[in-house]
Amino acid sequence: MSIQETNQLLRFTTAGSVDDGKSTLIGRLLYDSKSIFEDQIEAVKTSSEKKGFDYVDLSLLTDGLKSEREQGITIDVAYRYFATPKRKFIIADTPGHIQYTRNMVTGASTANLAIILIDARKGLLEQTFRHSFIASLLKIPHVIVCVNKMDLVDYDEEVYQKIIKSYKDFASKMEIKDIHFVPISALNGDNVVDRSTNMKWYEGPTLLYLLENVHIASDFNHIDCRFPVQMVIRPHTHEHQDFRGYAGRIEGGIFKPGDEVKVLPTGFTSKIKSIELDGKPIEEAFSPMSVTMTLEDELDISRGDMLVRPNNMPSVSQDINVMICWMSTKPLAGRTKLLLKHTTQECQVMVKEILYRVNVNTLHREEGVEQIGMNDIARISIRSSKPLFFDSYRKNRQTGSIILIDPNTNETVAAGMVI
Template sequence: MSIQENNQLLRFTTAGSVDDGKSTLIGRLLYDSKSIFEDQIEAVKTSSEKKGFDYVDLSLLTDGLKSEREQGITIDVAYRYFATPKRKFIIADTPGHTQYTRNMVTGASTANLAIILIDARKGLLEQTYRHSFIASLLKIPHVVVCINKMDLVEYSEEVYNKIVADYEAFSSKLDIKDVQFVPISALKGDNVVERSKNMQWYEASTLLYHLEHVHIASDYNHVDCRFPVQMVIRPHTLEHQDFRGYAGRIEGGIFKSGDEVEVLPSGFTTKIKSIELNGEKIEEAFSPMSVTMTLEDEIDISRGDMIVRPNNKPDATQDLEAMVCWMNQRPLQSRTKLLIKHTTKECQAMVKDIQYKVDVNTLHRIENESEIQMNDIARISIRSAQPVFKDAYKRNRQTGSIILIDPNTYETVGAGMII
């Protein structure tokens, strides 16, 4: 299996202000790529007629909950799946409202690409800045800015160029490396799947073509070898009584049979005896494959340990600095005790200090804050009860992220990016 073959799945998130047309865009992608069933299309056509529309309201394909439809808004993260002959896709459809920042963080945390919608009539809005900042904070490698509703500005190249210039001026302050712009009409289908006849002045690719061909193999860290152990496999059968395998997902680097490795936290070194994928032995494995490894020496290894290279180890520390998005209605304060989950390891921790909050609309720091409210993003210091084997989030999104858990309710209350 090549690295390219393993990266045929593209995860992307959609974000924009309320009524920018996210649901219609996703509906158009599903409809024009023939990824929906006939009965679904018929149901949407019937609903559109009942509402008195003279067109098929494709947004109804994605608004799953009746109550959401009645309010005219989408309020949770909805995952949609579709495929073309070139690639498989998972869409995280997140809400546009300010109070659902946590939902966008959830949906975008594993994304390779973010689609940010801008209404051609309105230009950049507060939510554009907010969502772009979150995409930058989460280190989403690719951003596509879809300037939607071009049909309502008479497909004007001048309007498109102004929005592109405004966005480029803003995004230059952010850590976003790959930004593409596509003028579209999700309602009419211009430049979504089919090239628009109304915008001959636009010569780049359609949105779907870009999604199918964007290069994502280099999005993963193939340099730093990181294998957090998820489970120790000891089959209790006579034929496999000596088998001891370590299962998990590779979160960085390339591992090969015969490689010398070190087990953290014990520091013991050994060599990889074999690597198995779906019961078959393979010579090498890389991020983000899930495999089972066997080692040449018997070492006491348990869930939460990490297999690495002796000459390339993550930092082992109990003091963490992280940017955190707080997701709980109860505010976070200094001295709060939490559980932190880092890769497959879970341990107790305490918030030492809230350093500052970020105003995600202006990007300014807000100092001297004593607590973090729900949907706030802030930099905090954490002390963990056990060493955490971490990399900086900007180097490795998997080993650089943490989840914060309430120790009493076991509810996820925050998501953090290690600095």
Template sequence: MWEISIRITKKSIKVKMSIQESNQLLRFTTAGSVDDGKSTLIGRLLYDSKSIFEDQIAAVKASSEKKGFDYVDLSLLTDGLKSEREQGITIDVAYRYFATPKRKFIIADTPGHIQYTRNMVTGASTANLAIILVDARKGLLEQTHRHSFIASLLRIPHVVVCINKMDLVDYSQGVYDRIVEDYKAFASKLQVRDVHFVPISALKGDNVVERSKNMTWYEGPTLLYLLESVHIASDYNHVDCRFPVQMVIRPHTLEYQDFRGYAGRIEGGIFKPGDEVKILPSGFTSRVKDISLNGESIQEAHAPMSVVMTLEDDIDISRGDMIVRPNNQPQTGQDLEVMVSWMNQRPLIPRTKYIVRHTTKECQAMVKDIQYKVNVNTLHREEGIDRIEMNDICRISLRTAQPLFFDSYAKNRQTGALILIDPNTNETMGAGMVI
């Protein structure tokens, strides 16, 4: 989420926003089965890249000694909840930040237990890259399939499969090759294109930041090198112009009584002053008068920049409207086909009413039908389902009370995403991807 604040001066209206340089910031998530070493891997990345303070290291060393370990338990750097430390598992999504001279990173360390799959969906929803860990001793497990399918469903552009705990199989190339072939066979059924494989030992540090001396047969890059070099500038849709309006800026002062700006985050395409645009749902057209960032006019803006846009004409525009190009418009309608990851203990039942939140728009909706549930192990469709339980993934037909302006999730991860909210409790019930 981005934040916006307004400061009015005599000369200008300053709009300050938090914005990320799309090619300098990599958001990635870790996924895998229980005890595959996800938290340890993140701890190793932070430790070897010198991204943690000395007092944090001292605290982790003390906790490790208290537990009777003869090594530093780096997983404690991410497992912050008391219940996590006591059980030795990850429950909640832990976000961590670190940086190298080449790139900045935001990590979402997600749980491996089946009952916390919804947490994995939350952590992966904004990721550019997914690291899927596989225990070299166990090979592919149910959660490996489940998380790989979710990564494919969420259209995460890049996947790095880390075969971990290679030190426990004597750094065997044969074990590594067998797991790689098994994963390739499973991934061939998924919509995953950019896949890399790295044999590592998170505990020992092999091929995480430094190249391993124990696996000279591996000639590929280390994990950190992959994270620093993967190309993510093309992950955003820079063709289809989409600007959902989040806020209308209308200062109540005499000096700026004629100012009307539209603030929001560009979710696709490139906008420039002078471009002809169309406003949905009204259908009125105008031209972009000015685009400002941090109070200064800029010559072009692209996804995922947060900007303020002004138009040459006074048009009735409010939160939830969308500014697009006249010759390149999203789909508009009230009937949607959606893949849903169910995230609540209360089941999904047809004819139930929810609140849909899509980009900056909210409206009522009803689930018309459950078409099928996906078996994440076989990827087969189970039809004739009359209810969906927590952590299930299914395809539903959705009817909204108001028209939405959307693209398919495969085309645009922002305008193709939505969430279902319980109107009584305001709980998030499910995360949806428009087909």
């Protein structure tokens, strides 16, 4: 596996307000990239005819989940897969309503890219601000703003330019580095997979071209070496009785046999003897590969420990400040005890205080808040029962993220990012 190969999978999330054409856009991407079976296309054509449409309603390709929602089955995030000769894609399709902020956080937490849809007739709405803020908060490296339904404004360039200017003014307050804008009509397919003949004034790439070519290899942190140990492997066979391997997923940096490493929390140092992937030795390993390492010395290492470089350490502390999205119907107040999961560690924590809540629509901080409710985003301070080894979320999305769990119900109540 090479860094080039890890570049072949793009995870992206779609966000927009209700009825801005998200389902149609995903349907159009799947249809025009020929990622759908014939029988699915036939079923959609038949349904479209039954509804009296004179066109194929591509939103039906993704709206199969609506019936489940109506039956009361909760579908938080729907994941869809498709591929082109250039790249594989996973789409996290999240609901657009305000009450689903937590679902968007879930879907966006592993995304390389966010597509934000804006209805050309309506311009920027409250949801646009909310979704963009969450994309910025979760440090999604790439954003594509699709101005949809251009067919309903007569493909007017002025309407498009006005929306772009408003969005750029708003985005300048946030940390989104790579933003692209595309005028589209998901219904008619303009600039989704194929270039539009209706918008000759737009000379930029189509949406699919951007998705296929956005550079994501640098989204992983290949500088700070982080290897949280997930499992210690000790085969109980006579021929392997001296083998002691450490299995886990590399969450940052590049490791090679012969490299000096330091074990946290003990502080012992050793050198990497070998690295194996699928039982075969390899010469280097990097994020996000899952490997087994052996060391030259016999050290006391267990699950939750972390191998790092002696001259490149993460922060080590029991007191941390995190930005969280609260996901539980039960509000959170100070002095609450919870379980924390961070990389391969699990421990008890206490919420010391709620520092402030963020008003997602204005980006203002609301201080002096006694408790936070479901879908609120807030900054809190916590103390853990044992030291955690972490980086800021800005530096490393893996070692900088946590989840909080209610110890009584085992429910995940918050997702958090270390500031």
